[in-house]
Amino acid sequence: MTLLINLAGLLLIALIIGWFWLSQPGGRKTRSQQIVSETTVIVDNGVYDPAVIHARAGQPLTLHFQRKDPSPCAEQVVFHGLDVSAFLDTGKTTTITLDNPAAGEYRFTCQMQMYQGRLVVD
Numbered sequence: 001m002t003l004l005i006n007l008a009g010l011l012l013i014a015l016i017i018g019w020f021w022l023s024q025p026g027g028r029k030t031r032s033q034q035i036v037s038e039t040t041v042i043v044d045n046g047v048y049d050p051a052v053i054h055a056r057a058g059q060p061l062t063l064h065f066q067r068k069d070p071s072p073c074a075e076q077v078v079f080h081g082l083d084v085s086a087f088l089d090t091g092k093t094t095t096i097t098l099d100n101p102a103a104g105e106y107r108f109t110c111q112m113q114m115y116q117g118r119l120v121v122d
């Protein structure tokens with residue numbers, strides 16, 4: 001019985017470590033991510049890829065949202081704090097241009113905020 005509990009504990013620890021480990025690559029990718037003036041964002045399976053976009057303040061930013069997910073959840077992208085939103089057609093690419101983004105951090109999400117992305121402008 002004690003052995004079982006110990007095994008369960010070990011399993012739990014392994015799961016927790018695994019969870020942190022798996023959540024790391026995203027973090028690493030974020031840090032190494034280049035500042036872009038144009039990029040393509042894939043909308044699929046409940047995530048934006050990339051989910052974090054780094055851009056330069058005052059430099060026009062062109063984003064091509066390529067929607068693969070047919071679920072209604074994915075149909076709109078909203079940039080919070082920028083007053084920018086767009087409807088995305090399934091299987092198509094929708095281009096959004098931010099002419100003069102101000103420095104700051106902006107979330108971009110679907111209308112229900114299940115898809116989550118972050119635009120970092122510095």
Ligand SMILES: [Cu+2]
Binds near residue numbers: 074110111112114
């Ligand atoms: Cu949604």
